[in-house]
Amino acid sequence: MLGASVTSAVAVLHSLGILALMAIGISMLQPGRSGDTPGWQRSVTMGAVFGLAVAIVMADPVVFPMGATIDPRGGPAMLAGVYGGPAAAVVAGAIGGAMRGWIGGPGAVGGMTGIAVYTIVGILGWALLRRQASRPSLTWLLGFAVIGTLCALPTAFLLPDWRMGFELLSKAWWLVLTGNVTGVLVLGFLLEQDWRRRSLEQELRQTESRTRAAAEAKTRFLASMSHEIRTPMNAVVGFVDLLRDSKLDSFQRRCTDQIGDAAQGLLRIIDDILDFAKIDSGGVALDLRPVDVVELVESCREMLLPQLEAKGIACTLDLPSDLPGTVEADPVRLRQVLLNLLGNAVKFTDAGRIAVSVRHAAGPADAPGDLTITIADSGIGMTEAEMAQLFSPFVQGDHVGRGGTGLGLVISRMLVQAMGGELTVESTRGEGTTVTVRVPVRRSTAAVPKSAVGGAAPGKPAGLRILVAEDVPLNAEMLEVTLRQSNHSVLVVPDGQQAVDAVRGSPFDLVLMDVQMPVMDGLAATRAIRALDGPAAAVPIVALTAYASREDLRACLDAGMNDFLTKPLERAKLEEVLQRWGGAGSTRPAPAVSPPELPPDPVAAAAEGPPDRGADGSLTRIGELLDRLAGLERDDREAVRSTALNLVAASGDAGLDSLADRSRRLVAAAPRSNVEALNALIEDVADAGRRSLRTLDPTAGGDRR
Numbered sequence: 001m002l003g004a005s006v007t008s009a010v011a012v013l014h015s016l017g018i019l020a021l022m023a024i025g026i027s028m029l030q031p032g033r034s035g036d037t038p039g040w041q042r043s044v045t046m047g048a049v050f051g052l053a054v055a056i057v058m059a060d061p062v063v064f065p066m067g068a069t070i071d072p073r074g075g076p077a078m079l080a081g082v083y084g085g086p087a088a089a090v091v092a093g094a095i096g097g098a099m100r101g102w103i104g105g106p107g108a109v110g111g112m113t114g115i116a117v118y119t120i121v122g123i124l125g126w127a128l129l130r131r132q133a134s135r136p137s138l139t140w141l142l143g144f145a146v147i148g149t150l151c152a153l154p155t156a157f158l159l160p161d162w163r164m165g166f167e168l169l170s171k172a173w174w175l176v177l178t179g180n181v182t183g184v185l186v187l188g189f190l191l192e193q194d195w196r197r198r199s200l201e202q203e204l205r206q207t208e209s210r211t212r213a214a215a216e217a218k219t220r221f222l223a224s225m226s227h228e229i230r231t232p233m234n235a236v237v238g239f240v241d242l243l244r245d246s247k248l249d250s251f252q253r254r255c256t257d258q259i260g261d262a263a264q265g266l267l268r269i270i271d272d273i274l275d276f277a278k279i280d281s282g283g284v285a286l287d288l289r290p291v292d293v294v295e296l297v298e299s300c301r302e303m304l305l306p307q308l309e310a311k312g313i314a315c316t317l318d319l320p321s322d323l324p325g326t327v328e329a330d331p332v333r334l335r336q337v338l339l340n341l342l343g344n345a346v347k348f349t350d351a352g353r354i355a356v357s358v359r360h361a362a363g364p365a366d367a368p369g370d371l372t373i374t375i376a377d378s379g380i381g382m383t384e385a386e387m388a389q390l391f392s393p394f395v396q397g398d399h400v401g402r403g404g405t406g407l408g409l410v411i412s413r414m415l416v417q418a419m420g421g422e423l424t425v426e427s428t429r430g431e432g433t434t435v436t437v438r439v440p441v442r443r444s445t446a447a448v449p450k451s452a453v454g455g456a457a458p459g460k461p462a463g464l465r466i467l468v469a470e471d472v473p474l475n476a477e478m479l480e481v482t483l484r485q486s487n488h489s490v491l492v493v494p495d496g497q498q499a500v501d502a503v504r505g506s507p508f509d510l511v512l513m514d515v516q517m518p519v520m521d522g523l524a525a526t527r528a529i530r531a532l533d534g535p536a537a538a539v540p541i542v543a544l545t546a547y548a549s550r551e552d553l554r555a556c557l558d559a560g561m562n563d564f565l566t567k568p569l570e571r572a573k574l575e576e577v578l579q580r581w582g583g584a585g586s587t588r589p590a591p592a593v594s595p596p597e598l599p600p601d602p603v604a605a606a607a608e609g610p611p612d613r614g615a616d617g618s619l620t621r622i623g624e625l626l627d628r629l630a631g632l633e634r635d636d637r638e639a640v641r642s643t644a645l646n647l648v649a650a651s652g653d654a655g656l657d658s659l660a661d662r663s664r665r666l667v668a669a670a671p672r673s674n675v676e677a678l679n680a681l682i683e684d685v686a687d688a689g690r691r692s693l694r695t696l697d698p699t700a701g702g703d704r705r
Helices: 002-027 040-058 074-103 108-132 138-158 162-244 250-282 293-303 305-311 331-347 384-388 408-418 473-485 496-505 522-530 550-558 571-581 602-608 616-631 637-653 657-669 675-696
Strands: 289-291 314-318 327-329 353-361 369-377 422-428 432-443 465-469 489-493 510-514 541-545 563-566
Touching: 040 074, 074 108, 074 138, 074 162, 108 138, 138 162, 162 250, 162 473, 250 408, 289 331, 293 305, 293 314, 293 331, 293 353, 305 331, 331 353, 331 369, 331 408, 331 432, 384 422, 408 422, 408 432, 465 473, 465 496, 473 489, 489 496, 496 510, 496 522, 510 522, 522 541, 522 550, 541 550, 550 563, 550 657, 563 571, 616 637, 616 675, 637 657, 637 675, 657 675
Parallel strands: 314 353, 465 489, 465 510, 510 541, 541 563
Antiparallel strands: 289 327, 327 432, 353 369, 369 432, 422 432
C-alpha cells in the first residue's frame, strides 16, 4: 500500500516538473494584464500550449487496479481559462478531451467529463477576475484549485460501476486534490512571477519615458527662459554700451558702469543656472582638439586682468618650458573651468596674489599623460564647515555678499570629471585656497586651428550696407544706432518676409537676421533668400538668437546662415562678425574665414549618446569620402558639395557632430566661395576628419590630403 502511494506520488511530481517547463513556454506568449483578455490568436495559441500540457501529463498517469487513471491534468486544464480566456479554455479542453478519449479505458467518459468541468471552472474563474479587475493571488489560486477539484471529483462515479468510483475516491481523492492544487499553485506562481517581471519592465519603460518627457520639458523651459531673459537684456547691455560712448559726467559714467556690471552679473548667473541644469540632466559632450595649454592659460589671465588690476592682485604664471606644445582636449570646456576657478580666486581675494602653475606628466607608451593645473590664492579661505558644503549647488557659505550662484565650482568639478579627471580643493580660513585640476590628455602633433580671418582687411570695415531684421523695437533701435555710429548704412525691417523683399530689391553686404520673428521667422527667411536668383542669394546672413543651445545654432547653419551672434550682443563680437563677413557678399570676393564654432550642448549629447565606436562601416565610409574630397578639383563645385553632403550623412551616423557641422558649412559655402575660402574649409573638414578617426580608431586617420 505504502509502495503504491510512493509510486503514485513520484508520478505526480514527475508531471509537475513537466508543468513547470510548460510555464516557461506559456510565459513567452506574454499573457494579458489584469482584467484583459489576450488577442484571439494568442489566446488560441495559449490554449494549444495548455492543452498540450494536459495531454503530456495524461500520457504518464497513475494507474489503479480497476483500470482507472489519475494525473494532475486539472492544473493546466483550469488555468487555461484563467490566463487565456474562454477561447484558450475551450481549445485546451478539446485537446485534453481528445487525448483522454484516445487513451480509452473504463474511465474515459469520466475523464473527458472531468476535463469539461475543469474547462468550465477556468472560464468562470476568468470571468470573476475580469469582473474584479484583479490578478490571481496564491490564496485565490489555492481556493480556486480546491473548488475546481471538488467540482470534478464526482465524475469518478461515471465509471462503469459506481462502486469502482467510490473505491477510487476513497483511495485517491487526496492524490487528485494534491496534484491539482500543487499544479495550479506551481503554474500560477510561475506565471504570476513572469507577469510581475513584465509589469515591472513596462513600468520602468513608462518611467523612463516620463523622465525623458520631463527632461525635454525642462529643456524647452530653459530655452524659453533663456530667450525671454536674453531678449530684453540685449537692449540693456546694448544701450549701456552706447551710453558709455557718449559724453557723460563722472556720476553718470559711474551709474552707467554700475548698470552694465549688474547686467553682466545677471547674465553670468543665468548662464550658470542654464549650464548646471543642462549638465545635470544630460551629461557633458566633449569636443577634443589640439589645444595650446600655455596660450589657453595666458588668455584666461588676460580676460581677468581688469578685475585683477582693480583689486591690485598680482597673478603669476608658472609655465615650465617642458610643457607639450599642444595636447588633445576640449578647449571650450577647459577654458570654462579655468575661468571659473580664476574668477573665484579673484572674487575671494581682497589683496595679495594668485599663483597659477601648470605641470605635465607623460604617461606610459601610448597612454595619456596627466595635465595638472594648480590655482593658489591668498584670499579669505574656508572653514571645515564651508569645505563640507563646497560642492553643494547654490551654497555660498558666509560669503553671499560677493555675488554669484554657488554653481561655478560645482560646474567645474562636473566638467573635470567628464574629462576623466579630478578637482580637489585645500583651504585654510584666513590663509587662502588651493584648487588642483588633473585631467588625462594626449600629446598632439597637430597645429592649433586659428580663428583669425584670412584675407579680410585689418581694422573695422566701414561703409557696409547692412540689413537688420529684428521685431523687437528696442533691440532694432539699439542695433541701428550702434551700426550707424560705425558709419554703416542700415535698413531695419520687422519680419522675415520684409527681409526677403528687401534683399530681392536692393544689394546688401550683410544681413543680421533675428531668428524669432512674426509673419516669417529668420530660418524660413534665410531659406527664401538662398533660393533667390542672382547674387542676392549669396549675401552673408548672421543669425541673431537668444537661443544659445548647440541644436538651435546648428539649425541656423543648416538653414543657410553663415554665422551667429547670441543675445545679448557684445560689441566686440559684433565688430568681429562685421570684420569677418563685411564685404563677403556677392559684389566682392569672399574671404577665407574659419567657420564658426558651435558651443557644446550637454542635453543634446545625452540624447544622441556617445559616438558608436563599433560603426566600422561608417568610419570606413568617412575615410573614403575624405580621400575623395582631397582629390577633387576645386573648380568642380558640385562634386565638392555632393561629397560634403555624403560626409554629413556618414559622420552623423557615426555620431561625429564636429565633423558633421564642418561638412554642413562646406555644403553651404561650396557654390559661392572663392578658391582660397574653399581650400580653407576643405582643409578644416580634413583636419576634423583625421582627429575624429584617430579618436575612434587609433589605426585609422592617416594623412588624408
